[in-house]
Amino acid sequence: MSDSAQKVAQDAADQGVSQEAQLLAACYEGNSQRVQELVDSGAEIFVTDETGRTALHFAAASGDVDTVKLVLKAGIPWNTLDSGDYTAGDYAESGEHKEVYEELVQAGIRAEMILRLFSKGEANGRAANEDYLSQPVEYSGDRLVDAERNGVMMSWEAPLMDMHAQVICTKPDSTVLNVGFGMGIVDTSLEEFGPGKHVIVEAHPDVYKHMLSEGWGDKPNVHIVFGRWQDKLDEIRSLGPYDGIFFDTFGEFYEDLNDFHKVVFQEGDDVKPMLSKPDGIYSFFNGLGGDHKLFHDVYCHIVRADLLNLGIETEYTPVKGDAEIDEETWKGIKRPYWMLKQYNLPTCKWAQK
Template identity: 45%
Template sequence: KTEQNLKAKTREGRSPPRGMAPPPDSKSDKSPEELLCAAAEAGNDDAIAELISSGADPTYFDASGMTPLMHAATGGHAAAARLLLDAGAPWNALSPEGLSAGDLTSDPATYDLLLDHALRSELILGTVARRQAAPANSSDGVPAETYLDSRVSFSEDRVMDAESKAVMMEWERPLMEAHARAVCAAGGGKVLNVGFGMGLVDQAIQRYEPEEHTIIEAHPEVYARMLKLGWGEKKNVRILFGRWQDVIPQLGSYDGIFFDTYGEYYEDMREFHEHLPKLLNPGGVYSYFNGLCGDNAFFHVVYCQLVAMELTSLGYSTQFVPLPVRDCLKAEVWEGVKQKYWQLDTYHLPVCQAESESE
C-alpha cells in the first residue's frame, strides 16, 4: 500500500532521552523531567514554563512510557500542551500501547491544537523526515524497487510479498467496490487504475462497462497473472506494464482515476497528484486507497487532512466518505500476515474533484 514512514520517527524516541537536563532539584528526589510530567498532568502552566526554562527535557518518557505532552493531553490541558509543543515536545511520540497525545485526549481544544501542530510540522518538515527515516525501518514501508524485485504469492483471499506482508486482501473487496462506484460516477467514460494487486477494484470497474479501462501494474508476477486470467483479452482494457512514473508519457486523460500502489511511500503518491491536472478530465473523480497510518487513529486523521490540503493547493476538493469495516476484520483475517496494515473501525474513502465540481 501507499505507505508513509511516520512511525519510523516516533520509535526512535521510545528510550527516554536525557539530553543536557540539569541534576534533580535538591529539594526533591524527582528529576526535572519527572517534575515536568507531574506539572503537565496537573496542568500547572507556571511550573511547566519554569522547568522548561531551567532545562527540563520535554521529549522525556517516564517509567510508564508517557511523555509530558501525553500527560497534558490526557488531562485536557490545552495551554500546557501548547507550552510543551513550543518547547519541542514530539507530537508523534508513541506510548507502549501505540497511542499518541492526540489519541489520548478527549478535550476538543487540545485535540485541535495537536492536529494543527501535526499538520504544520508535516507540511514543513515531513518530507525530509520521512525520506531520511524510511530506509532505517523496513517494517513501515517497502521501497518500490525492493518490492518489484521480490517474489509474491497468490491465494484466494490475499496476495503476499516475500516477507509475509499483505499486498492486497479479500477483506478490501467492499472498499474497492465503493472506490469503483466513485471513480465511475461519470458513467461509461475512460477510467485509469494504478496498481492491479488482486484485481478487486478492476473487477468492480468492469461492471460499469467503461469505454476504456487502463490498468498500470509494475510487478512482473502480478502482470503475468493478469494475462493468465485473461485481462489482456478484454476489449476495453489496456494494460501498461511498468512503474507509473515510467509510463506517464503513455497516458491520456480520464473521467475516473484510482491510485493504489504497494511498496511506495507517501511522497510517491504526492508526486502522482501533481499529474492530476493533466490526467483528470473536467467533471472527473479521483480516489486512492486511504491506508495512510491505518493502525493509528490520530495519525490517520493527520494524513487525511494533509492529503486534502495538498490536493486543495492543486485545485481539488476532497470529501471523505466513512465506511464501517470492523465486521470485515475478524481475527482470523490476519492469520499468516506479518503486519496488520489496518486496525481502525472506519475507513474514510476519499472522493476528489475539481473544486468547482465538488457537489
C-alpha cells in the first residue's frame, strides 16, 4: 500500500466510518479521485448498501462518467441489479445522465461480445425450449400460456404485431414467411394484406392443432410447416424466396435468433438467401432484454451489428410499447416479459452495396 493509500485507510478508521461506506459515498459524489484512493487503499468494491445498491448504481446516479468507468474497470458488472431490480442504467436515466447511460450500454456490448467468444460451442445439443415444446399450452382469453404459466403470447402485443405485418408485407400477392404462430395475431394481420403465399412455421403440437381448428389449414394461400424451424429448413427454403419474413418464437435464446439470421441471409454458390434480393424486408419481435431498458438497448446494438455482418441494415422505429398494458395485464403470469415504455420496431433490409 502506498503512503497516500495508507493515509486514506487510517483517516477512515479515525472517523469510524468504514472504507466501504466511504467508497459508496464517493461514488455518489462522482469523486473519481477519492474512489481511486479508496480502492488503492484496499476498500472492497463489491459492497452494497441496505437496498442492494452497488458502487455502480451510486456512480451512475452521480452522473460522473469517470467514476462510472473506474467502477466498471474495478470489476462491478454492467448489468448488476439492486434489490428493487433496478440497473445502474435506471439510475443514470432518472438523473438524465445521457453520457453515463451510453457508457453503460457500451460496457454491456463489450462484455456480451467477450462472453460470446468464451461461450462458443457450449451448446449441449438440446433445444433451448425442449421442455416447453413437450408440455401442454393453454389458450385462455387474451393469452396463450405454457405449463408454468409463462406468457407465450398475449393480446397486448396486437398493435405491435399489426405494425410488424405492415412492415414486412408491402405489396399484394407477396410471399411471406412467419415463424411462430402463437395466437395467430401477426398471421391474421398479414392475411389482410392479401399475400399470394403465406408460410407459417409452428413447432408446438397444441398450437398446431389450434391453427387447424381455426381453419388455417384450409386457406388456399397458407402453407403450414409443422416443426421447429431448425428442423424444417429445406422445406421452408423450398417455399421461398420471401418478400417478407417475420420471426417470433418462444423460449429460445439470442443465439437461436442469430442462427436464424444466418440461414435466412446466407448466400453461397448453390444457396440463395431466403429473403428475396434486393427488396425483401425482415422483422422480428424485439423483446430482447424486455424487462430492463439497459439490457434491451445493449441487445438492440448487438443485433444490429450482427445483422450488418450478414449484409443487413437495421432501422429501429420507436413506437409506444406499453399502450395496451395495465395493472391487469400480468395477473396470473409467472413473470412479466416486457416492462418498457418504448418498443424498437426493427425493419431490416439488404444493405446497399
